[in-house]
Each structure stands twice: as structure tokens, then as C-alpha cells.
Amino acid sequence: MITHDEAEVRAELRDxxxxxxxxxxxxxxxxxxxxxxxxxxxxxxxxxxxxSLPMALLPxxxxxxxxxxxxxxxxxxxxLLAAATLLEHGSNAHKARFLRRILTGEDTWCQLFSxxxxxxxxxxxxxxxxSDSDGWVINGQKLWTTSAHHADxxxxxxxxxxDAPKHSGMSYFIIDMTQxxxxxxxLKQMNGHASFNQVFxxxxxxxxxxxxxxxxDGWKIAMTTLxxxxxxxxxxxxxxxxxxxxGAIYDQERAEIATVMEPYKWYPQRAGRVDLIMSRARETxxxxxxxxxxxxxxxxxxSRSAEWLAHRARQAKxxxxxxxxxGSLGKLVASHVAxxxxxxxxxxxxxxxxxxxxxxxxxxxxxxxxLSVPATSIAGGTDEIQRNIIGERxxxxxxxxxxxxxxxxxxxxxxxxxx
Amino acid sequence: xxxxYTDEQEQFRDIVARFLRERSPTSEVRKHMASDAGYDRALxxxxxxxxxxxxxxxxxSLGGQGFGYVELGIALEEMGRAxxxxxxxxxxxxxxxxxxxVATETEQAMLLPALVSGEKLGTLAWVERGGQWxxxxxxxxxxxxxxxxxxxxxxxxxxxxxxADLLLVVARTRGSVGDAGLGVYAVDAEAVxxxxxxxxxxxxxxxxxxxTFSDTPARRLGGTESAAVKLRQSLDRATIALACEMVGGAxxxxxxxxxxxxxxxxxxxxxxxxxxxxxxxxxxxxxxELASSAARYxxxxxxxxxxxxxxxxxxxxxxxxxxxxxxxxxCIQIHGGIGFTWDEDTHLWFKRAKSSQVMxxxxxxxxxxxxxxxxxxx
Ligand SMILES: Cc1cc2nc3c(=O)[nH]c(=O)nc-3n(C[C@H](O)[C@H](O)[C@H](O)COP(=O)(O)OP(=O)(O)OC[C@H]3O[C@@H](n4cnc5c(N)ncnc54)[C@H](O)[C@@H]3O)c2cc1C
Ligand SMILES: Cc1cc2nc3c(=O)[nH]c(=O)nc-3n(C[C@H](O)[C@H](O)[C@H](O)COP(=O)(O)OP(=O)(O)OC[C@H]3O[C@@H](n4cnc5c(N)ncnc54)[C@H](O)[C@@H]3O)c2cc1C
Numbered sequence: 183m184i185t186h187d188e189a190e191v192r193a194e195l196r197d198x199x200x201x202x203x204x205x206x207x208x209x210x211x212x213x214x215x216x217x218x219x220x221x222x223x224x225x226x227x228x229x230x231x232x233x234s235l236p237m238a239l240l241p242x243x244x245x246x247x248x249x250x251x252x253x254x255x256x257x258x259x260x261x262l263l264a265a266a267t268l269l270e271h272g273s274n275a276h277k278a279r280f281l282r283r284i285l286t287g288e289d290t291w292c293q294l295f296s297x298x299x300x301x302x303x304x305x306x307x308x309x310x311x312x313s314d315s316d317g318w319v320i321n322g323q324k325l326w327t328t329s330a331h332h333a334d335x336x337x338x339x340x341x342x343x344x345d346a347p348k349h350s351g352m353s354y355f356i357i358d359m360t361q362x363x364x365x366x367x368x369l370k371q372m373n374g375h376a377s378f379n380q381v382f383x384x385x386x387x388x389x390x391x392x393x394x395x396x397x398x399d400g401w402k403i404a405m406t407t408l409x410x411x412x413x414x415x416x417x418x419x420x421x422x423x424x425x426x427x428x429g430a431i432y433d434q435e436r437a438e439i440a441t442v443m444e445p446y447k448w449y450p451q452r453a454g455r456v457d458l459i460m461s462r463a464r465e466t467x468x469x470x471x472x473x474x475x476x477x478x479x480x481x482x483x484x485s486r487s488a489e490w491l492a493h494r495a496r497q498a499k500x501x502x503x504x505x506x507x508x509g510s511l512g513k514l515v516a517s518h519v520a521x522x523x524x525x526x527x528x529x530x531x532x533x534x535x536x537x538x539x540x541x542x543x544x545x546x547x548x549x550x551x552x553l554s555v556p557a558t559s560i561a562g563g564t565d566e567i568q569r570n571i572i573g574e575r576x577x578x579x580x581x582x583x584x585x586x587x588x589x590x591x592x593x594x595x596x597x598x599x600x601x
Numbered sequence: 602x603x604x605x606y607t608d609e610q611e612q613f614r615d616i617v618a619r620f621l622r623e624r625s626p627t628s629e630v631r632k633h634m635a636s637d638a639g640y641d642r643a644l645x646x647x648x649x650x651x652x653x654x655x656x657x658x659x660x661x662s663l664g665g666q667g668f669g670y671v672e673l674g675i676a677l678e679e680m681g682r683a684x685x686x687x688x689x690x691x692x693x694x695x696x697x698x699x700x701x702x703v704a705t706e707t708e709q710a711m712l713l714p715a716l717v718s719g720e721k722l723g724t725l726a727w728v729e730r731g732g733q734w735x736x737x738x739x740x741x742x743x744x745x746x747x748x749x750x751x752x753x754x755x756x757x758x759x760x761x762x763x764x765a766d767l768l769l770v771v772a773r774t775r776g777s778v779g780d781a782g783l784g785v786y787a788v789d790a791e792a793v794x795x796x797x798x799x800x801x802x803x804x805x806x807x808x809x810x811x812x813t814f815s816d817t818p819a820r821r822l823g824g825t826e827s828a829a830v831k832l833r834q835s836l837d838r839a840t841i842a843l844a845c846e847m848v849g850g851a852x853x854x855x856x857x858x859x860x861x862x863x864x865x866x867x868x869x870x871x872x873x874x875x876x877x878x879x880x881x882x883x884x885x886x887x888x889x890e891l892a893s894s895a896a897r898y899x900x901x902x903x904x905x906x907x908x909x910x911x912x913x914x915x916x917x918x919x920x921x922x923x924x925x926x927x928x929x930x931x932c933i934q935i936h937g938g939i940g941f942t943w944d945e946d947t948h949l950w951f952k953r954a955k956s957s958q959v960m961x962x963x964x965x966x967x968x969x970x971x972x973x974x975x976x977x978x979x
Contacts, residue, residue, distance in 0.1 A: 479968035573879035
């Protein structure tokens with residue numbers, strides 16, 4: 183095993199940044215350098231734009247980037263899920279073709295999994311892929327597809343075999359979102375934003391080489407994407423903000439983040455903005471209410487304990503320990519925190535909680551919190567599904583009884599397009 | 602290392618856990634909770650001689666093992682899990698803690714080794730009839746100086762107070778109010794003017810007593826300055842220790858509920874395959890892990906001399922109190938009718954959960970205290 187000394191890694195990176203970081207470079211040119219050097223994703227393998235560094239050294243690397251005020255590789259949005267999935271299951275040709283442009287920020291991605299008829303039951307997808315002479319032809323509809331309106335590429339789960347049991351009849355494709363036969367329609371959310379879409383496929387082509395893994399491997403590969411999605415909340419917090427410095431490269435980064443983050447601009451609100459609670463309670467004069475104080479303290483305690491739980495999961499991962507219960511509990515506790523926060527925000531604001539926009543407290547921010555929180559317990563797998571996962575995979579309780587075995591063709595399901 | 606345990610710490614946990622599994626199964630707990638003494642003297646000796654648990658966080662110079670609060674927390678978690686029936690919390694946590702913070706070095710050297718060696722049992726008597734957990738509510742008075750010092754008054758809810766050898770009594774000088782004039786007094790339990798009565802409690806694995814002092818000779822510890830600040834500091838640490846113990850108990854309940862849900866068949870399936878039960882178990886796990894994260898973090902914060910310890914003590918106690926009680930209720934529920942019987946073990950933990958919920962301040966008390974401390978530091 184190669185050992186890495188933190189001081190040496192820092193020194194090497196510092197030298198490299200001193201020699202190469204230049205605010206006058208274009209963003210893409212700089213990121214190409216980062217990709218070639220391996221410093222952009224230092225925990226990735228050497229063969230694929232990384233340096234095979236242990237995860238434990240990532241904070242040190244980030245600190246050096248910050249100290250040099252240097253911009254990193256593109257790291258927000260669904261592109262990260264694509265990168266993680268392709269790194270694990272993609273062919274060398276996929277990796278060579280897609281990974282670099284993900285990291286340079288030239289390509290953005292979306293995740294085409296959910297459908298009108300299958301959300302929690304993702305393996306019930308009925309979007310159809312049939313093969314023809316040049317590859318595959320896609321017909322069907324996806325729903326709630328975040329960022330599809332910005333995406334160059336999509337991660338697509340589609341059914342390739344109707345006679346196999348549901349989980350083994352699906353395949354995983356990379357699809358060009360800009361081609362004919364792919365129609366993206368924005369979908370307005372209850373909070374007024376439109377960060378997700380419905381996507382219609384009408385005889386849309388996927389060349390043979392864009393199948394990931396083998397035909398029928400779709401479910402297994404989707405599991406990798408979903409596992410990364412559950413753990414991804416961190417990335418939005420850490421890399422969702424542009425550097426505050428002056429210079430052309432920062433301007434380009436700001437423009438990129440503004441576009442990529444556009445669908446996510448309400449994301450902090452969906453977590454309930456616990457950070458605002460104390461100051462809101464003070465400014466509304468509600469901090470003196472003994473009943474409310476109990477609710478506030480309960481929320482603060484829950485939220486802090488949840489952070490410590492997440493730390494334990496991260497530390498176990500860094501130490502190379504198998505994923506413990508801490509890991510799978512993160513998504514569920516996030517929605518408990520969000521709901522509790524929304525409740526407390528309502529109590530703190532009193533009658534003002536009914537108001538939105540310029541009439542509402544904090545220029546509508548509070549209304550936005552109240553109307554965004556419900557997403558947390560649905561997106562990325564509902565609370566109920568998380569409880570099933572925790573119950574069955576962590577506590578090893580008996581599986582749900584199944585009514586959906588046998589050929590998919592015969593499984594009862596929602597009526598949809600695409601058959 | 603606030604979030605993970607080192608390999609050595611994991612090994613320590615395994616040793617304590619194995620010992621308690623072998624020596625203190627619920628059959629033993631049931632035997633001793635029904636006895637007059639309320640604990641097993643032979644087991645107590647073994648805790649001292651084989652594992653040195655009575656001095657986990659006491660410096661080696663005073664006969665202890667010289668570890669920190671993280672290790673103390675680990676030991677307590679395992680004791681809570683096994684529902685150990687012993688005067689550990691009274692003597693090795695409360696009394697030891699107060700001696701360590703309030704007493705002078707000379708006094709510690711004089712009094713502490715006997716507690717660490719298990720030769721004597723100590724306890725702290727600070728709460729009175731009203732059951733207020735704040736030392737400022739003390740009414741028991743001390744008068745006279747030095748050798749002539751005497752105590753008059755009444756203490757209640759004194760853990761293992763009926764058989765402790767060394768009583769550390771919180772008293773105030775005559776005429777003082779609030780934090781002023783508070784002191785800790787060492788009293789030999791055999792001294793004149795002491796009347797002790799064991800209280801009937803819902804949790805017979807942890808005994809409590811009522812003690813009256815009437816012109817009882819005592820020795821003030823740690824000089825003449827008010828002991829209020831140091832007392833609160835030691836009570837914060839004891840509160841964190843209690844939270845660790847409670848997390849261990851909650852874990853035992855979770856394990857028991859999950860184990861039963863896998864085995865018990867109704868309607869042709871194990872009840873754990875019904876979501877109503879499966880989801881309860883998942884939520885219990887979440888609560889236990891949250892409380893465990895808080896208790897661990899708080900214990901590590903003591904070792905780091907973190908100034909936030911008072912707030913963290915309240916946080917850990919409130920989280921542990923809710924998680925433990927909830928686990929106890931759900932565990933009985935999942936056991937169905939069997940869960941409400943004396944023969945099934947769940948009620949033993951239910952009772953410990955109930956008394957721990959209240960002891961050292963309930964969750965509402967600690968949430969309010971957390972708010973006050975947070976505001977003060979903002
Ligand atoms: C803001 C947002 C962004 C999203 N972004 C994307 C995206 O980018 N790409 C993408 O593919 N999808 C995306 N989704 C879709 C999301 O993954 C699904 O909405 C989610 O998985 C739930 O599926 P559903 O809406 O079909 O609900 P259903 O599966 O129909 O569930 C309805 C209710 O039934 C419950 N339920 C279902 N199955 C079970 C069960 N076995 N046991 C107990 N209860 C059950 C659910 O918990 C829920 O309460 C997004 C959703 C939201 C809200
Ligand atoms: C104080 C007391 C007095 C009683 N008096 C009488 C009496 O006079 N006469 C008499 O005949 N009985 C009596 N009973 C028994 C009582 O009716 C049963 O205990 C009760 O019906 C539960 O059955 P069980 O104990 O076998 O639990 P189980 O059926 O084993 O249930 C265990 C757990 O699984 C859950 N569970 C079981 N099936 C399902 C399901 N399909 N979906 C979701 N969850 C499920 C239960 O809710 C419970 O949480 C009494 C019980 C008590 C506690």
C-alpha cells in the first residue's frame with residue numbers, strides 16, 4: 183500500500199498551483215489542466231484523471247485550493263452522479279468520452295429514472311428501448327426530471343425485455359438530450375419554480391455504444407446512481423457557491439454556477455433553513471414564548487445531532503469501514519429536520535406565515551421555505567422507502583411480500599404511454 | 602476524534618460488554634433488584650479488580666486508569682445496555698465527579714482512592730423534597746467552622762443513599778441565598794444525627810434514599826468560596842455520563858424489539874414484515890443513533906475542555922431522554938401482550954428509562970436550559 187503524507191501532498195499541490203494557477207486562463211483551459219494533473223478529483227484512480235489519494239486527504243486538498251483562491255473542477259448537479267456511475271460501470275470508451283467534459287463543466291447531465299407510473303417502484307419503468315440496426319430506439323415518458331432543460335446528456339433507465347422479471351428487464355443508457363425525438367417540458371412545482379420537467383421520447387435514437395454495462399444490467403447500475411444521490415446533499419452545500427474574487431475566470435465560474443444552480447436555487451429552502459430560526463425568533467419577539475422555545479430547542483438538538491451522525495458516517499467511510507447505520511439514516515433524518523423547521527418557522531412568523539413575495543417576511547423567503555420543504559421527503563426516495571431500506575438492509579427485517587414477480591408483461595401497473 | 606472510536610476504545614467496549622453479558626444477564630439483575638442490598642457485592646468487586654471500571658477516568662495517581670470521558674461513556678453505555686444493578690452511577694460518577702472538581706488535591710488523595718478501590722461507596726446528596734435539579738434551590742444549612750461544622754436539613758432522591766459510606770452533601774451557609782454560600786460537605790454515613798430511609802421507586806435496579814441531617818458533623822471540601830460553579834460543572838459531566846448510559850439502554854430495547862419482530866409470526870408472516878412494525882423499528886434506530894451521536898460528541902467535548910459542555914450536556918440528556926422512553930414504549934408495543942407481562946424483560950428497561958427521563962432534569966428542563974445557554978453565548 184502506498185502511504186500518503188499529508189504535508190507532502192500539500193507541498194506538492196502548493197507547488198503545482200503556484201506554477202499553474204492563473205486567473206487569466208479561460209475556465210475550460212484551466213480545468214483541462216486540472217483534469218490532466220489529477221488534482222481536480224484527487225481521490226479518483228490515476229488512470230482516470232485522479233491521483234488515487236485516500237478520501238481522508240480531500241479536506242487538505244480543498245484547503246490548498248481555497249488558500250490559492252483557485253477554482254476547482256465542475257462538481258455540482260447531476261453530473262456528479264453520472265461521473266460516479268460511469269467511473270464504476272462505464273466502459274473505457276465511456277470514461278474517455280464523458281468524464282473529462284463532466285469535470286471541465288462543458289457538459290451537464292440529468293437523471294431520467296422516474297416515470298408517471300413508477301417513482302418509488304423504479305423497477306416498474308415502462309419507457310421502452312428496442313434495438314434496431316444502429317442501436318436502440320426510445321419511446322416513453324419520464325417525469326420530475328431535474329435540470330433536463332439544461333442537460334446535454336441524460337442517464338436513462340428503460341425497459342428492454344418485457345418477458346423477464348421486472349428487475350432484470352431494464353437497461354441503462356446514455357442519451358443525447360439535444361437530439362430529435364426528445365422533448366423537454368418544464369413542470370411547475372408547488373413552490374412556483376420549475377426545476378423539474380417532463381421528458382417525452384418519440385423514436386429517439388441511442389447508438390449501440392451508449393448502452394452502459396450489458397442489456398439487463400440497468401437496475402444494478404441504477405443502484406450505484408441512487409446510492410450516490412442519497413449521499414449527495416453535501417456537494418450542493420460545499421460547491422454551490424461561486425468564489426467571491428474579481429477576475430475573468432471567476433466571472434466564468436459565476437456564470438456557470440448561476441446556470442447549473444438555477445434549478446437548485448430553492449434547495450436551501452427545502453431543508454428548512456434551520457440557520458435562520460434563532461434570528462427570526464429574536465426579530466419577531468417570539469423567543470420569549472416558553473412553548474415555542476421548546477420547539478426551537480428540539481429542532482436545534484435534532485439538527486445538530488443529525489450533523490454529528492453524518493460526520494460519523496463520513497468518518498467511517500474515510501476509515502474504510504463498511505457502511506453502518508449512520509449512512510442510510512441521513513436522508514430520513516434530513517426530512518425530519520426539514521419538517522420540524524417548517525413547523526417552527528410557521529409558529530415564529532404567526533399570521534405573517536400566510537404571506538408571500540414582497541408582502542411576506544424576509545421578502546418571501548419564509549413563504550418559500552414553507553412551500554419547499556415537502557420536496558425533501560419525496561425527492562430521491564420517499565421517507566417510506568427509506569424506512570423500508572433501513573428496516574430491511576440495516577436491521578435485517580423480513581422483506582416486503584411481493585406481488586410483482588414473474589414476467590413484467592403480466593405485472594399489474596399504472597396505465598401509461600410507451601407500451 | 603469526536604465521531605469515531607479508536608480500535609483500543611472498541612476493544613475496551615468489547616471487554617466490558619462481554620463481562621456484563623456473562624456476569625449480569627437479566628436473571629441476575631432480577632435477583633439483585635429484589636434483594637435488600639440492591640446489588641451484587643461479588644460482581645461489584647469484580648468490576649473493580651478485573652476491569653478497574655470504578656476509576657476509568659480517574660488519574661493513575663489516585664488509583665484510577667487515567668482514561669477520559671469517552672471511555673467512561675463507553676463503559677456506561679454497556680452498563681445501560683445490560684441494565685447493571687450496581688451503585689456505579691452514584692459512586693463512580695456522581696461522587697467521584699464532585700470530588701474531582703470541588704475537593705482540593707489533598708482532600709481528593711484522602712477520599713478518592715477508597716471509592717476507586719470499591720472499598721467504600723460514595724454518593725452525592727443535592728436534591729431536596731421539591732425535586733429541583735438546580736443546586737441554587739438548596740435549603741439544607743451548614744453552620745460552624747472546621748471541626749465544629751454541622752449540617753441540618755433534608756435530602757431526597759439520593760442515589761444508593763441508604764447504603765453509601767461517604768455522603769457528599771450540598772449545603773449552604775446560614776442566611777445565604779442563590780449561588781452564594783453553597784458548599785459540598787463530606788459526611789461519614791455513620792455520623793450522628795443521620796436518619797436514612799430507602800424510598801420505594803419504580804426502578805428497583807437503581808435505589809434512592811431520603812436522608813435527614815440533624816446537627817450532623819461534616820467537613821467542608823474545597824475551601825470557603827461558593828462551590829456553585831464547580832458543582833454545576835460536575836453535574837454537567839454526570840449528565841453527559843447518564844446520557845451515555847441511557848443510549849445503551851435504548852439500544853438494548855431496539856435490539857430486543859427488532860429481534861422479536863423477526864421471530865414472531867402473525868397472519869402467516871413475521872410481524873417485522875408489516876410496515877407498521879418495520880417503520881417503527883427504522884425510526885427507533887434513527888432516534889437511537891441520533892442520541893448516541895449527541896452523547897458521544899458531548900463526552901468527547903469534556904475531554905477537549907470545550908466551553909460548550911453545559912449546552913451539550915443539556916442537548917445530550919434531552920435527546921437521550923426522548924429516545925430511551927420512546928424505544929421503551931415501542932418495544933413493549935411490538936411485543937404485544939407479552940410485553941406487558943412481568944416475565945418478559947422489557948419492563949425492566951422501561952422503568953430505568955422512566956426514572957432516567959426525570960433524573961438530573963427532564964427533556965423540557967434541558968431544552969429550556971439549552972435555549973438559555975445558546976442565547977447567552979450568541
Ligand atoms: C423536487 C423533486 C426532484 C426530482 N428529481 C428527479 C430527477 O431528477 N430524476 C428522477 O428520475 N426523478 C426525480 N424525482 C422523482 C422522485 O424520485 C419520485 O417522485 C419519488 O421517488 C417518489 O415516486 P412517486 O412520486 O411516483 O410516488 P409513488 O411511488 O407513487 O408514492 C406515493 C406514496 O406511496 C408511498 N409508497 C410507494 N411505495 C411504497 C412502499 N413500497 N411502501 C410504503 N409506501 C410506499 C410513497 O412513500 C408515497 O408516500 C424528483 C422528485 C421531486 C419531488
Ligand atoms: C392488559 C391486557 C389484558 C388482556 N385481556 C385479554 C382478555 O381478557 N381476553 C383475551 O382473549 N385477551 C386479552 N388480552 C390479549 C390481547 O388481546 C392481545 O395481547 C392483543 O390482541 C395482541 O396480541 P399479541 O399479544 O399476541 O401480539 P401480536 O399479535 O403478536 O402483536 C405483536 C405486535 O405486532 C403487531 N402486529 C400484529 N399483526 C399485525 C399486522 N397484521 N399489521 C401490523 N402490525 C401487526 C401488533 O400490533 C403488535 O405491535 C389482554 C392483553 C393485555 C395487555
